[in-house]
Amino acid sequence: MNELHANPKVASPAPLAHVRLDAPATAPFPIFTESADRLVHAMQGRLTNGVSPASMVLAYLDWLVHLANSPGKMGELVQNAAAKSLPLLRYAQSSALGLRGIDPFIEPLAHDSRFASPQWQTFPFDVLHQSFLYAEQWWHYATTGVRGVSRHHEAVVEFAARQLLDMMSPSNFLGTNPDVLKATVEQGGQNLARGMENFLDLLHRQMGGPEAKPSADGFVVGRDVACTPGKVVLRNRLIELIQYAPATGAVHPEPVLIVPAWIMKYYILDLSPCNSLVRWLVERGHTVFMISWKNPDAEDRDLGMSDYRRLGVMAALDAISAIVPGVGIHAAGYCLGGTLLSIAAAGMAKDGDHRLASLTLLAAQTDFEDAGEILLFIDESQVTYLEDMMWNQGYLDTKQMAGAFQLLRSNDLIWSQMVRRFLLGETPHGNDLMAWNADATRMPYRMHTEYLQRLFLRNELAKGRYTVDGRPVALTDIRAPICAVGTTKDHVAPWRSVYKIGLLTDTDVTFILAKGGHNAGIISEPGHAGRSYQISTHKDLDHYVDADSWEQVTPRREGSWWEAWQAWLAERSGPRMPPPPMGGEAAAPLMDAPGLYVLMR
The missing domain is CATH 1.20.5 (Single alpha-helices involved in coiled-coils or other helix-helix interfaces)
Structure with missing residues (x-):
């Protein structure tokens, strides 16, 4: 002093x-x-939109300084530009002269459908889109492979350059999109008039006006989606627990508890009757329980990961044990719900709690070192920025979360949507998945801060440093058999990251790789056209097989992975018996499903 x-x-x-x-x-x-x-x-x-300016500037400076100090790399870029310019000029000249049978100078990537229509193959639009694709290719070379740039900063710069180029794509503008020009001529400009109406409607809603009817209008929760019969048998500050009514005269004695992610409404797993995983399981003789998370607000800002484990997973397990006593429980977690479930399972194993008959992780990560493109938005600067936003309002808003996920697939979720709505004047036809996707939830300040800091930044769970009730837990303590499901096109939980559960546990692990993305790959009901999967079981004492080798040697099966998973559950269940009472003998059900929490906005 x-x-x-x-x-x-x-x-x-x-x-x-x-x-x-x-x-x-x-x-x-x-x-x-x-x-x-x-x-x-x-x-x-x-x-x-929640992006830290400091994080972006640091990444840009890291790339720029190292590029400026790399004359070899800059020379390579100049040489590349010179080598590709002449063939591009020859292509443009041939196209302008009307020569037929000209091969495209650059082929778009397999998932890029912006220039797929025949109109893009006519002059001058073919030259426009070929020049744009070449610019994309050149900037990819320019922003990657610069020696000395950190891996994270390189990914951020490459991503930012790609976003800027996607914004400037000729497909996004009236005068350079032949599909829009053709529609404008054929419809006498009515498409642009409808597009202006769509734009003004969106602007009105963004400015706080009354909600217009969503594109998925007509899907009512409890009537069209989330309509599998059941009862709410538990309600606390954070969850409602739904017990679904039996659909068969006898059921397997071991119930199934599903833990969905709290970033989404639970009925992603109980959509329409034709594609409801819950209904499908119930119809095959399983007693199913589902956690329905409360949509938090500013008053819930101090709810943390321990509250989600204690009031969520553990409270649900205790209630199920009271309703169906003396039997094991098949627990399944989706996305963040699977991560939370794995934490709870590790804590239970440490305490000698052996109530879990099996553990299923649906597109859920336990090791976040290779968590995919979402890591672009997660570093110390970015997390601090998000923390301050949540500190101010008490939660992370749905729009702030949706923005990051939309940027990961900006061509499909932003720019192509804008072209269809504002230039072509189309109104998207709704479906059950769109209705669910528009029904997002918030996340409390403390919980999301702990989730980002402890799992994404410090990867504590995979390193054995994550604490439950003040004690570190390890996934190696889990002895219940595990079934892990990854999807081939998952941008949120890449399947190779999900596959790592086999490295982190000392138990039998069955891994399923299903065709599709993070949501559509999981909602893969039998009869869905074009679905396939790969499946194999790795015993505890078997030699390790890396993910790429596993993909190459594991045979592909046509159909839905649901059937393989249900057979896996049935093998670990006892002979069928009369179904348990709804709510058990200790407490009467509170109300019919889907309950109150799923309706909260």
């Missing part, structure tokens, strides 16, 4: 040379300055 504070009799300040610059400030000032910083970040976040 300096002399001015140590001796209250000193009337004049101490000489500057004697003032300690590292002396701690009095208590109010750090609190005030930190709050001011957080408030500024929260205000900025509304303009940047």
Whole structure:
């Protein structure tokens, strides 16, 4: 403490040379300055859609400085531009002269359908889109392979360059999109008039006007979706537990508990009757329970990961054990719900709680080192920025979460949608999955902060450092058999990351790789055209097989993975018996499914 504070009799300040610059400030000032910083970040976040400017600038400077100090790389880029320019000019000349049978200069990627129509193969639109594809290719070379740039910064810069180019694609503008020009001529401009109506409607809703009818209008929760019969048998501050009514005269004694992610409404697994995983399981003799998470608000800002485990998974297991006593429970978790379930299972194993008959992880990660493109939005700067936004409002809003996921597939989810709605004047036809996707939820400040810090940034669960009730837990303690399901086109939980559960546990692991994305690959009902999967079981003492080798040697099966999983569950279940009572004998059901929490906005 300096002399001015140590001796209250000193009337004049101490000489500057004697003032300690590292002396701690009095208590109010750090609190005030930190709050001011957080408030500024929260205000900025509304303009940047939650993206940290510091994170972007650091990545850009890392790339730019290393590129400027790499004359060989710059020479390679110049050489590439010169080598490709002449063939591109020859292609443009041949196209302008009307020569037929010209091979495209650059083929678009397999998933890029922006230039697929025949109109794009006529002059000058063929030259436009070929020039654009070449620019994309050149900038990919320019932003990758620069020696010295950190892996994360390289991915961020390459992603940012791709987003800027996607925004400038000739397919996004009236004058350079032949499909839009053709529709405008044929419809006398009516497509543009409808597009303006769509734009004004969206603007009205964004500015806080009354909600217009969603594109998936007509899907009512409890009537068209989430309509499998059942009862709410438990309600606490965070969850409602739904027990579904039996559809068969006898059921397997071991019930199935499904833990969905709290970032989404639970009925992704109980959509329409034709594609409801819940209904399908019930019809095959399983007693199914489902957690329905509450949609948190500012009052729930201090709910953390431990609350989600205790009030969610553990409370549900306790209620099920009271309804169906003395039997094991098949627990299945989807996405974040699977991660939480694996944490709970590790804690239960440490405590000698052996109620789990099996553990199923649906597109759920337990090791976040290779968590895919979502890591573009997760580093120390970005997480701090998100924390400050959540600190200000108490939760992470649905729009702020949706923005990051949309950017990962901007061609499909942003720009192509804008072209169809605003230039072609189309109104998308709704379906049950779109209705569910529009029914997003929020996430509390404390929980999401802990999730990002402890799992994504520090990867504590995979490293054995994640604590449950103050004690570190390890996935190697889990002895229940595990079934892990990954999907081939998953941008949220890449299947190679999901596959790592075999490295992190000391039990038998059955891995299923299903065709499709994070949602559509899981909602893969029997009879769905074009579905296939691969499946094999790795015993505890078997030699390790890496993911790529596993994919090459494991045979592909046509059809739905649901059937293979249900057979896996049945093998680990006892002979059928009369179904248990709804709600058990201790407590009467509270209300019919789908309950109250799923309806919260």
